[in-house]
Amino acid sequence: MAHAHHHHAGGAAAAAEDDPAAAKRRGRRLLIALALNLGIVVAEVVGGAISGSLALLADAAHNLADAGAILVAYIAWRISRRKADPRRTFGYARAETVGAVINLTVLLVIGVFLGYEAVTRLFDPQPIQGEIMLIVGAIAMAEDVAAAWVLRKETGANVRSAFLHMIADALATLGVVLGALAVMIWGVTWVDPAITAAIAVYIFVHAGAEMRGAVAVLMDSAPQGFDYDALRRLLENEDGVAGVHHLHLWRLDEERVALEVHLALDHADLAAATRMKEGLKGRLAERFGVAHATIEVECAAGVDHDGALFARE
Known part of the structure; x- marks a missing residue:
C-alpha cells in the first residue's frame, strides 16, 4: 500500500x-x-x-x-x-x-x-x-x-x-x-x-x-515559550507508542521549527506505523507549527535502549 x-x-x-x-x-x-x-x-x-x-x-x-x-x-x-x-x-x-x-x-x-x-x-x-x-x-x-x-x-x-x-x-x-x-x-x-x-x-x-x-x-534552540511538555504528551498518548526518546526541537530559521524523535512501538505493523507517522506530522504542524518532522519508529520488543533514554531528556 x-x-x-x-x-x-x-x-x-x-x-x-x-x-x-x-x-x-x-x-x-x-x-x-x-x-x-x-x-x-x-x-x-x-x-x-x-x-x-x-x-x-x-x-x-x-x-x-x-x-x-x-x-x-x-x-x-x-x-x-x-x-x-x-x-x-x-x-x-x-x-x-x-x-x-x-x-x-x-x-x-x-x-x-x-x-x-x-x-x-x-x-x-x-x-x-x-x-x-x-x-x-x-x-x-x-x-x-x-x-x-x-x-x-x-x-x-x-x-x-x-x-x-x-x-x-x-x-x-x-x-x-x-x-x-x-x-x-x-x-x-x-x-x-x-x-x-x-x-x-x-x-x-x-x-x-x-x-x-x-x-x-x-544554537538550535526551540522557540521561546514552546510547549515541550504538551508535545511530548501528544507523542506518548498516540496509540501503539510504548516510549518516546531522542526528542529534539530546533529552529531551521526564524520561521520554521524542526523536530526529530524516536518512537518505540508495541507492535511490528509497518503499514500502521507509517499511517501513524503521517498523521502525527499533520497534527504537529497544525498544533505546534512544526514545519519539518523526522520520526523514526522501532519495535520496543526488539530494541534494547538504556532506560534513561525513555525519560525526559
Missing part, C-alpha cells in the same frame, strides 16, 4: 516566500528603504558637521548601521532563497540569521563609541547651531517615516525587524528635533550629548534583545 509523503511548509510566511510576485516586491521595498536610509546618513553627516551637533552625527551613525543592516538583510534574503543542495541539505534560510548577527555586532560597537562620545561632550560642551540641527533632523525623521511606510506590509521576520528599526529611528530623530528646539529656545547644549547617550542606551537594549534571538536560532 502506498502512502503520500507530505512536507508541511510552515504556513503563510512560507507561502509568501514561494510567491514570485511577493518575493519581487520584498526585494524592491528593501532597496527603496536602503536608498532612503543612505539619504538620511548623508543629510545628517553634513548637517552635524556644519551645526556641531553630536546628536545628529550619532543618529547618522545609527542610520548608517541600519542602512548596512538593510543591505545585509537584502543580500541574506537573496541567499536564503537558494534551493537546498548536497552541501546545504536544509537550504540557506539561516543566511538571514547570520546577517542579523553581523549587523547587531556592528551596532553594539557603534553604541559603545556613541556612549563614550556622549560622556566626553557632557564634560566638554561644544557650540551647536540649533537651526541647522532642527532642519536636518526634520528631514531625517521624514525619511525614516517614509522607509517604515515602504516596509510596513512585510511579514517576514527579517524584513519586519528592519521595519521596527525604522520606527525606532524615527523616534530617535524626533529626539534630535526636540534637542534642537531646546538649544534654540533655552541655549542648553547639554541636551545634545544627553540625547546621544539615550540613543546609545537604546542601541544596547534593542540590539541586545535581537542578538539573543539570533544566537538562539544558531
Whole structure:
C-alpha cells in the first residue's frame, strides 16, 4: 500500500516566500528603504558637521548601521532563497540569521563609541547651531517615516525587524528635533550629548534583545515559550507508542521549527506505523507549527535502549 509523503511548509510566511510576485516586491521595498536610509546618513553627516551637533552625527551613525543592516538583510534574503543542495541539505534560510548577527555586532560597537562620545561632550560642551540641527533632523525623521511606510506590509521576520528599526529611528530623530528646539529656545547644549547617550542606551537594549534571538536560532534552540511538555504528551498518548526518546526541537530559521524523535512501538505493523507517522506530522504542524518532522519508529520488543533514554531528556 502506498502512502503520500507530505512536507508541511510552515504556513503563510512560507507561502509568501514561494510567491514570485511577493518575493519581487520584498526585494524592491528593501532597496527603496536602503536608498532612503543612505539619504538620511548623508543629510545628517553634513548637517552635524556644519551645526556641531553630536546628536545628529550619532543618529547618522545609527542610520548608517541600519542602512548596512538593510543591505545585509537584502543580500541574506537573496541567499536564503537558494534551493537546498548536497552541501546545504536544509537550504540557506539561516543566511538571514547570520546577517542579523553581523549587523547587531556592528551596532553594539557603534553604541559603545556613541556612549563614550556622549560622556566626553557632557564634560566638554561644544557650540551647536540649533537651526541647522532642527532642519536636518526634520528631514531625517521624514525619511525614516517614509522607509517604515515602504516596509510596513512585510511579514517576514527579517524584513519586519528592519521595519521596527525604522520606527525606532524615527523616534530617535524626533529626539534630535526636540534637542534642537531646546538649544534654540533655552541655549542648553547639554541636551545634545544627553540625547546621544539615550540613543546609545537604546542601541544596547534593542540590539541586545535581537542578538539573543539570533544566537538562539544558531544554537538550535526551540522557540521561546514552546510547549515541550504538551508535545511530548501528544507523542506518548498516540496509540501503539510504548516510549518516546531522542526528542529534539530546533529552529531551521526564524520561521520554521524542526523536530526529530524516536518512537518505540508495541507492535511490528509497518503499514500502521507509517499511517501513524503521517498523521502525527499533520497534527504537529497544525498544533505546534512544526514545519519539518523526522520520526523514526522501532519495535520496543526488539530494541534494547538504556532506560534513561525513555525519560525526559
